[in-house]
Amino acid sequence: MKIIPSNYTKSTDLPLKLNISFEAIFEYLERVAKDDTNYLQSSAIQLLEEYKDYSILRDGFEDFSNLEKYQKEIDKLLDILFPDLLQSNEIKAASIPFEFTTFKLSKRFQQIFDDAGEDYELKLRNFDESNIYILTCTFILSYYYKISTDFKRPFIFDIPNKKTGITKHYKTLFNGDFFKVKPLKDTKLITDEDVKLLLDNFNNIDLWREKFPPNSYEFKGFGIMNLFDVTQDESLSKLKENLLRKDENGFNELEKSISNLYDSTTIKMGFSKYNSTKEGLRFRNYKDEKSFIQLDDCSTKECQDFFCGGIIDNVFMNHELLAISDLEAYGKNSNYNGFYKVLKSQNIKSIILVPLQLKEGLLGVLELVSTKKYELNSINANKLKDVIPVFKVAIKRYMEEFENKLESVIQENYTSLHPTVKWKFYEEAENYLLKAESGNVEPSNLKSIVFENVIPLYGQSDIKGSSIARNNAIQADLIKQLNLASKVIEKAETLYNLPIYSDLLFRLNECVENIEKGLNSGDEISLTNFLKKEIYPVFNHLKTLDESLKNEVTNYMQQIDPQLHVIYDKRKKYEVSVNILNEELAKYIDTKQVEAQKMFPHYFERYKTDGIDYNMYIGQSLVQNFTYNEMYLNNLRLWQLQLMCEVENIAHELKNTLEHPLEIASLILVHSTPLAIRFRMDEKRFDVDGAYNIRYEIIKKRIDKALIKNTNERLTQPGKIAIVYSQNSDAQEYLKYIKHLQSKKLLLSPIEDVELEDLQGIFGLKALRVGVNYNKASETKITLNDLMDVIKDENSN
Numbered sequence: 001m002k003i004i005p006s007n008y009t010k011s012t013d014l015p016l017k018l019n020i021s022f023e024a025i026f027e028y029l030e031r032v033a034k035d036d037t038n039y040l041q042s043s044a045i046q047l048l049e050e051y052k053d054y055s056i057l058r059d060g061f062e063d064f065s066n067l068e069k070y071q072k073e074i075d076k077l078l079d080i081l082f083p084d085l086l087q088s089n090e091i092k093a094a095s096i097p098f099e100f101t102t103f104k105l106s107k108r109f110q111q112i113f114d115d116a117g118e119d120y121e122l123k124l125r126n127f128d129e130s131n132i133y134i135l136t137c138t139f140i141l142s143y144y145y146k147i148s149t150d151f152k153r154p155f156i157f158d159i160p161n162k163k164t165g166i167t168k169h170y171k172t173l174f175n176g177d178f179f180k181v182k183p184l185k186d187t188k189l190i191t192d193e194d195v196k197l198l199l200d201n202f203n204n205i206d207l208w209r210e211k212f213p214p215n216s217y218e219f220k221g222f223g224i225m226n227l228f229d230v231t232q233d234e235s236l237s238k239l240k241e242n243l244l245r246k247d248e249n250g251f252n253e254l255e256k257s258i259s260n261l262y263d264s265t266t267i268k269m270g271f272s273k274y275n276s277t278k279e280g281l282r283f284r285n286y287k288d289e290k291s292f293i294q295l296d297d298c299s300t301k302e303c304q305d306f307f308c309g310g311i312i313d314n315v316f317m318n319h320e321l322l323a324i325s326d327l328e329a330y331g332k333n334s335n336y337n338g339f340y341k342v343l344k345s346q347n348i349k350s351i352i353l354v355p356l357q358l359k360e361g362l363l364g365v366l367e368l369v370s371t372k373k374y375e376l377n378s379i380n381a382n383k384l385k386d387v388i389p390v391f392k393v394a395i396k397r398y399m400e401e402f403e404n405k406l407e408s409v410i411q412e413n414y415t416s417l418h419p420t421v422k423w424k425f426y427e428e429a430e431n432y433l434l435k436a437e438s439g440n441v442e443p444s445n446l447k448s449i450v451f452e453n454v455i456p457l458y459g460q461s462d463i464k465g466s467s468i469a470r471n472n473a474i475q476a477d478l479i480k481q482l483n484l485a486s487k488v489i490e491k492a493e494t495l496y497n498l499p500i501y502s503d504l505l506f507r508l509n510e511c512v513e514n515i516e517k518g519l520n521s522g523d524e525i526s527l528t529n530f531l532k533k534e535i536y537p538v539f540n541h542l543k544t545l546d547e548s549l550k551n552e553v554t555n556y557m558q559q560i561d562p563q564l565h566v567i568y569d570k571r572k573k574y575e576v577s578v579n580i581l582n583e584e585l586a587k588y589i590d591t592k593q594v595e596a597q598k599m600f601p602h603y604f605e606r607y608k609t610d611g612i613d614y615n616m617y618i619g620q621s622l623v624q625n626f627t628y629n630e631m632y633l634n635n636l637r638l639w640q641l642q643l644m645c646e647v648e649n650i651a652h653e654l655k656n657t658l659e660h661p662l663e664i665a666s667l668i669l670v671h672s673t674p675l676a677i678r679f680r681m682d683e684k685r686f687d688v689d690g691a692y693n694i695r696y697e698i699i700k701k702r703i704d705k706a707l708i709k710n711t712n713e714r715l716t717q718p719g720k721i722a723i724v725y726s727q728n729s730d731a732q733e734y735l736k737y738i739k740h741l742q743s744k745k746l747l748l749s750p751i752e753d754v755e756l757e758d759l760q761g762i763f764g765l766k767a768l769r770v771g772v773n774y775n776k777a778s779e780t781k782i783t784l785n786d787l788m789d790v791i792k793d794e795n796s797n
């Protein structure tokens with residue numbers, strides 16, 4: 001008789017005193033011995049006579065070592081419960097509850113246990129030892145007081161098979177016919193009120209100990225534990241669970257569940273996707289997706305030729321599950337097509353294809369493959385029917401998540417929506433989808449997104465003289481390149497004195513003179529073409545004539561940019577300097593914007609050109625769960641002016657660190673008349689709406705070229721901030737902001753108030769202009785309270 005000792009550590013005495021007894025067997029034998037009609041009468045009489053000296057087996061014992069001592073007697077006594085006819089079928093054993101000692105295993109159970117290996121410990125899955133005291137109490141309530149607490153969870157043993165590598169799952173049922181539970185002397189019985197109290201206090205271990213003190217009840221007898229193979233159900237359940245997992249190991253766990261479902265370690269899983277078009281099929285897997293049907297990005301015709309007509313019709317057209325149990329037989333019938341060859345190269349001998357419609361025009365195919373012939377077939381393919389619906393849900397979720405990722409990438413890199421206004425777009429999209437899915441009405445096109453009655457704020461920090469600086473850099477590089485080319489030709493003329501070299505020198509010098517007078521559009525391209533066609537062929541010839549000429553040509557070519565085919569020195573320094581300045585200013589403005597949004601949400605968009613310019617819009621229509629007040633507009637205007645001071649200081653500090661020193665000129669455009677902005681679907685950006693409001697956009701585009709009236713002086717100047725306005729009330733508002741920032745040593749005196757020359761179609765603009773203090777700004781921090789104080793002062797006036 002096999003005895004499996006307990007693998008659990010008993011940390012405390014239980015309310016149940018365990019007394020192993022076989023009294024129920026003796027009582028049964030006594031009844032049989034008195035029944036003259038029972039064919040087992042003589043056997044029962046003989047057994048009772050044989051065991052008359054083993055009263056300990058009837059009276060019971062608490063010392064579990066007696067199981068070993070009376071092993072042969074107990075084994076024979078229990079044979080009556082383990083008939084030979086059922087030994088190879090039933091999985092059962094005698095067991096003592098809560099101590100978890102198991103003995104007298106059926107032959108099938110014994111074989112299962114032996115196949116698990118010597119290191120296997122018979123333990124219940126997910127058994128919480130910390131609850132064993134309360135579990136014992138509910139056992140007493142059930143078997144003595146006949147009160148069902150419904151606490152029991154399914155007890156499952158996970159038993160591996162070392163030979164096959166498959167883990168089987170067995171559900172356990174406990175037969176309670178062979179034991180009795182009773183209170184010991186002086187035990188206080190449980191009342192109805194106690195039961196009600198316990199039912200509401202499951203986790204109160206002290207209360208359970210109070211009502212069921214340790215060793216207050218006796219368990220006398222033994223139990224019979226019956227195991228039932230639930231591997232199929234467990235595998236299906238695990239399969240469904242793994243289908244809904246999102247972690248990186250989900251696919252591997254899913255493959256294991258499939259293997260368990262088929263009781264095989266040779267079955268693997270893959271997945272492939274196909275576009276279905278009018279022309280036919282097209283394979284569209286990504287490299288990191290596991291598929292045994294290894295098609296590269298094949299053409300429609302190649303996909304059609306790859307599969308046989310049966311697979312095309314059944315799987316791709318009719319969306320029916322298809323099984324091939326013998327790949328060699330399939331290959332013979334399909335003339336050894338591409339599908340056969342791909343599987344054959346991977347030693348696959350049977351396969352099941354399960355089509356899953358992902359969305360219109362996109363079909364997924366679940367691939368189950370085996371290296372064994374006939375292991376996968378049309379009969380056991382039916383096992384998948386219970387999980388195919390879950391597969392569809394999981395694949396659909398995957399596709400949705402993937403498309404959401406795509407959308408996130410697009411939004412982040414191309415058409416990102418500002419968080420302040422995103423709610424409006426989602427609201428409109430939801431309305432559109434509801435109409436489209438209702439089927440009652442033809443869905444209309446998405447409505448235009450328009451925000452009415454918003455106040456614009458525009459700011460610009462433009463690199464001063466950027467066009468001239470860029471042209472000067474290009475001009476210097478081109479002259480240097482021409483002089484280098486002339487040096488080569490001059491040396492060739494000295495050595496060989498051919499008239500053609502004199503002509504080339506003349507033309508090179510002529511180019512230099514023309515570029516020194518000024519760079520025109522197209523000069524760079526014309527010069528590059530001249531060098532390619534007229535000079536470089538001569539250079540190639542000169543390299544073959546003389547080593548010194550070869551060195552001169554090599555020196556020339558080393559200074560030419562391989563991508564642009566021109567000298568890229570001065571221009572590179574200029575463009576790198578512009579990029580550094582732009583990046584620093586943009587990074588700072590973006591950081592400050594996060595703070596500004598916390599004051600009151602508003603729309604913000606920023607652009608990098610030769611400098612930074614940005615648009616802001618504020619108003620009630622832009623926000624969903626906030627109440628707009630004009631104070632927030634005042635606050636944002638003061639914040640913008642302060643930001644301009646800080647940006648000016650950053651540019652000033654960077655100036656001497658750049659290879660090409662740069663300066664910025666800052667401008668703010670004030671516009672107090674509310675306007676509307678509309679999202680332009682074609683340009684994926686907001687723009688002002690309406691003919692009258694377009695005037696504001698025209699001013700933005702032309703204002704940085706404005707001159708002070710009756711002078712040739714540009715309004716925008718390095719070291720100064722220009723504030724352009726058209727209404728005197730705006731000037732009065734900004735004068736207060738300027739004075740406040742002057743008190744904080746951010747701005748200098750005096751304040752200029754100037755009129756501007758008329759622009760094309762624009763009349764009557766004025767501007768305030770004030771110098772930036774580069775000495776004190778870095779030491780000054782303006783708090784939110786400072787901002788609010790100025791606004792309060794203005795409102796009180």
